[in-house]
Amino acid sequence: MATHVELTTPHRSPRMLSVHNLDELSAVAAQDLGGSNFTLLLVGTEEELTSLDGRTAIQVVAHPCRKAVLTVAADSEKSDTFPVSQTVRKVLDWAVGKKGFNLDDNQAAKANLVLASKPDEPLPKSALIGQYVDAQTCSAAFQLSLKDFSNG
Structure with a gap:
């Protein structure tokens, strides 16, 4: 029986x-990453995927890094x-x-993470961090935006 997998790898949109x-x-995953130095992790956990037994559908991240240092910039x-x-x-x-940054409720409601190279495109909140993490440095940098993106 086949397992349906949503696979996320660095710098690539998830695919089914x-x-x-x-x-x-x-x-x-090895083909996507150009090698065999990676770990398959279940989404939302630090659990390494070791078997597909009994699973019909899963979300997986394939990445050389298990964890990453994430930096978010605002006023600091x-x-x-x-x-x-x-x-x-x-x-x-x-x-x-x-x-x-300990934002108040009004600011927090408007907040989005963006990439410095694309300040007018908020990152999808459901997107996986591994998609943006550099495989060499195990790090990523984001900007905290309070811009209202609801009207386009």
Whole structure:
């Protein structure tokens, strides 16, 4: 029986696959990453995927880094370490919270993470951090934007 997999790798949009075993999934990930130095992690966890047994659908990150140092810039910079399998939403929650920039509720509601190279494009909150993390440095940098993106 095939397992439906949403696979995320660095600098690439997630894609849907149908695979029959872990070796098949690993081969696709190795092709995407140009090598075999990576870990398959279940989305939202630090759990390494070791088997597809009994799974019909999963979300997986294939990345050389298990964790990454993420830096968020606003009026200053804050950094923390996150699993590459976490979502932009988790990092945004940290950035607007007490350990980050401690924004008030109104500011936090407007906040988005953006890439410095694309300041007018908020990152999808459901996107996985591993998609933006550099595989060589195990790090990524974001900007905290309070711009209202709701009207285009």
